[in-house]
Amino acid sequence: MSTYNAPLADMRFLMNEIAGLKEILGLPGFSEVDADTVDAILEEAAKFSSEVIDPINVVGDRQKPPVWKDGVVTVSQEYKDAYKLFCENGWHAMPGSPEYGGQGLPSLVNFAVNEMWRSASIAFALCPMLTMGAVHAIEHHASDEIKKKYLPRMIDGTWGGTMNLTEPQAGSDLTAIRTKAVPNPKGDGTYLITGTKIFITWGEHDMAENIIHLVLARLPNSDPGLKGISLFVVPKFFVNDDGSLGGRNDLICSAIEHKLGIKGSATAVMSYGDHDGAVGWLVGKPGNGVAYMFTMMNHARIHVGLEGISVAERAYQHALSYARERIQGAIIGDNDSKTTPKPILFHPDVRRLLMDMKARTEALRAIGYFAAGQMDLANFSPDPAVKKKAQARLELLTPIVKGWSTESSIDITSEGVQVHGGTGFIEETGAAQYYRDCRITAIYEGTTAIQANDYIGRKTAREVNKETGDVGFTARDLYKEIAAFADDLAGDAKLGDIGKLLQEAAKALIDTTEWAIKIYGAEPQVAHAGSVPYLKLGGIVVGGWLLAKSARIAQKKIDGGETDGYYKSKIATTRYYAKHWLVQAAAIAREIIEGGQSVLGLDEPLF
């Protein structure tokens, strides 16, 4: 087994050179954070992820996954110990609001730190991630009373939090939600909730003293659509006014799922109100539940995208470690290797696999960090124009970060298995876990199709400027910027080959975007039939742009006398990416534009 080492060099480079950390630290919200603090946090988080979280990843997956018995979920002692340390060391509270014990760091810094937790163990990191999702929902939409009651202990990790959306008949389609909430006959302003929720991540466990469930349910006589759904806080144990825990609420975990991956996390079936009804407190206004969820959507989706990046990085490190150790066969075209055996990293195709894993992971990370930086600008910039542009770019890039990072992670972890040969198929080796774990990331928090439809529709062809009537301004503006950068780089003496491929790819993305804007209204099915390839195209091009920007900066550093191998590596990685990924853009554009009808060309009974 390899040990996880946070890729600090790439993280720092992207934060500083691509995501604008310096500008972000200068924003009014972050006056108490400086570059040294950020650096110290990264160093400590790197240590914690390697030493505490990474070793338990296998425990949750293959040794002691959570066990369900009579409604109680018990996790391993290793998980409990790690969770305790995680909270004690302040990592759990870090992303929370300073008002309730958090550190008020930029999203960008939290993003980098979260990459580490998830590379070390997606399953473990899901617990604080879900709690933080619930924290944000309460923070933004609940009453002060609810905030004061729950937030401090959710932020420090004493209590966990969950999000209860899905029901057996209501997955991607939340309109189908049936869970009911009725005013408590006691007339105390609470509600009684009844219904079954499924796929509730960390819905029940014994790492935290209490679990605060956020539940979507319908009030009586409400609108039958999305506007009839409200959001409720439903604690596992009631919380007394003095903050102590009271009795048990009428809710139970009736089962946990047998899953392909992320086995270290309990995925619960939650049953509310089997007896008198689970007591819940309304969050905000009735009928606003789905809207409240959607306000957190960017954040949640970006963070699931980050899971894809994280597991790709971990799979790369694991495969690289094996490829450096394993000796098998002489290397073609290398006569020395016949007498002095070399590890399999020197076999051209193993090199190709690792190069592909590395280049793609770095491209995904660049997009993710760029988007996280936009989040800070959108939230904190004092300049309304900067704020608006950053928010628009964040929204445009969110489906790419979520959809493309997770889809790519499926390939990348599969490449990691392949590097291992036969041992990759054996569970003890560990490579297969990443291949299994990552598979859910392209599904939960909105499938890839949902991301892609959002990207081609709401974020592009349906993005209308109310004042000017302009359509797709944000997308067009970003791609124009990419094309202009490519034109410039194409003339570069050293990186011109990369620039030319980026030019081609940007043109393909622009052409496809214009096509999408033109046909979306008249032929939405054709647009949606090409939406996932369009998401892939967007991901490839935006990733290529940020890699190319990185390569240009790296080249300048080298020209200025810097000798750090990281810069050489960045250029070689970008060149590989350009010649293997940017080169595909034009064909994907044709696939979308010329091939859309053919997706719909077979009558349903003939499948």
Added chain:
Amino acid sequence: MSTYNAPLADMRFLMNEIAGLKEILGLPGFSEVDADTVDAILEEAAKFSSEVIDPINVVGDRQKPPVWKDGVVTVSQEYKDAYKLFCENGWHAMPGSPEYGGQGLPSLVNFAVNEMWRSASIAFALCPMLTMGAVHAIEHHASDEIKKKYLPRMIDGTWGGTMNLTEPQAGSDLTAIRTKAVPNPKGDGTYLITGTKIFITWGEHDMAENIIHLVLARLPNSDPGLKGISLFVVPKFFVNDDGSLGGRNDLICSAIEHKLGIKGSATAVMSYGDHDGAVGWLVGKPGNGVAYMFTMMNHARIHVGLEGISVAERAYQHALSYARERIQGAIIGDNDSKTTPKPILFHPDVRRLLMDMKARTEALRAIGYFAAGQMDLANFSPDPAVKKKAQARLELLTPIVKGWSTESSIDITSEGVQVHGGTGFIEETGAAQYYRDCRITAIYEGTTAIQANDYIGRKTAREVNKETGDVGFTARDLYKEIAAFADDLAGDAKLGDIGKLLQEAAKALIDTTEWAIKIYGAEPQVAHAGSVPYLKLGGIVVGGWLLAKSARIAQKKIDGGETDGYYKSKIATTRYYAKHWLVQAAAIAREIIEGGQSVLGLDEPLF
């Protein structure tokens, strides 16, 4: 859970129209087989696969996988019952030689029947597959005495057979084999074998009365390379002269592996000679062991490729069944669906996923069946020119069938998971099993890189005609045929769009082939850095060619008044494939030709 239904319409069409069943049934070897017999066999096999094998697939995977205890592997009663019926009904013996109880059917027919067994359960089907591999090795290379002793009962399935190649330090590189064989001091002509073999599929189990292991080992003072390795027959129980079983040989299954997939099959660690040495009988001549294995390579690789096709088909059927049942959300651009809900098959991206699964699976099946037909022509044609050409084409296509079918199955089964959404990640749903099971197929019997290096090297750039000095004749000749067909189809009134895309794709393959032939000698590392993309390119183009041929035949049938929906479906599927897969060919060619150097552009320490 869906039920497997053999795709008989596509199987029959490919056998008759693409693989040349009629011509094959006219060959001297098959005078006793007619078209009606073949049809009856297909019908019965389809029934057996659905009714007997398909239901146990989940048993071996998630309910009662094989259990190891003290060297004994016990499988479920369900597996035992199915195996017994499989043998009793004559399916086990079917592919064997008629001399020893087999039916002497064309390879093409065995191929179709084997597709059914593997779609129903790869893990189960591996047992007869490995036995048949051992049967072929004995049949072609062992003495008459050995043949008579072992073949009849291996062919009827009373005894199993295994192939013991891999050792911990010897995976892809067989030169590293250390297992030893020494002449038995008793001087009875037998040998004593000592060593550990790993990854031995069905190396131990209780479905058969005896297991006949074929083991690669080194004789004393033999060549340190491949030529020092010999092949031995090492039975689990000795066989007396009257055919009854004697005592136990000195070999034991010391463990079975915990694997990502194919959990229904026991993958054994085999320990030979822990006491006095396991008694083995030499097969053929000393030092020829690896050569004997290689004579069976085409057969074994084609059959692992078939596993990829089979699991892709099964995943498609499973996903389609779910997509027809599951209702979730209104369909974009379809107002009726708001009031009359439609299943998710009508969502454009679900349709895209299923179309992709279907089109790719049919392309892979076409290549596989074409290759299986070539096998029959190569083995039985009385015309030396036909025989030679078929053998050469079989050898060229073998790495494509193995490498491309299995790599594609990884994507296709992943698409199957995606169609299911969240439930796809839950093991009970069954979709995840195909995603796990297929992953080994791109590794065992030679990884994809090994297939790809064989394809670009020995089968193309290093294929030299000894008389004329021509290089790569077989590849050039096949691709010329494809290009000529494409030119013709491009002028077709109804299918011209497909023909034009095939023209483009054929040109890309031809250009890349010429490049490979030119640079292989001087820059073998660059060639091997592009070999897997080259394999992908070859797979896409050959598959597109055979689909396009099928579409043209289908169009003629329709023009002639045939109303079977199968023909309409074949044309729609081919059009989708052309516009989504053939369209990529030119970019892949650039990736290989322009991008090869960039794979090798990063110094090893900088990874």
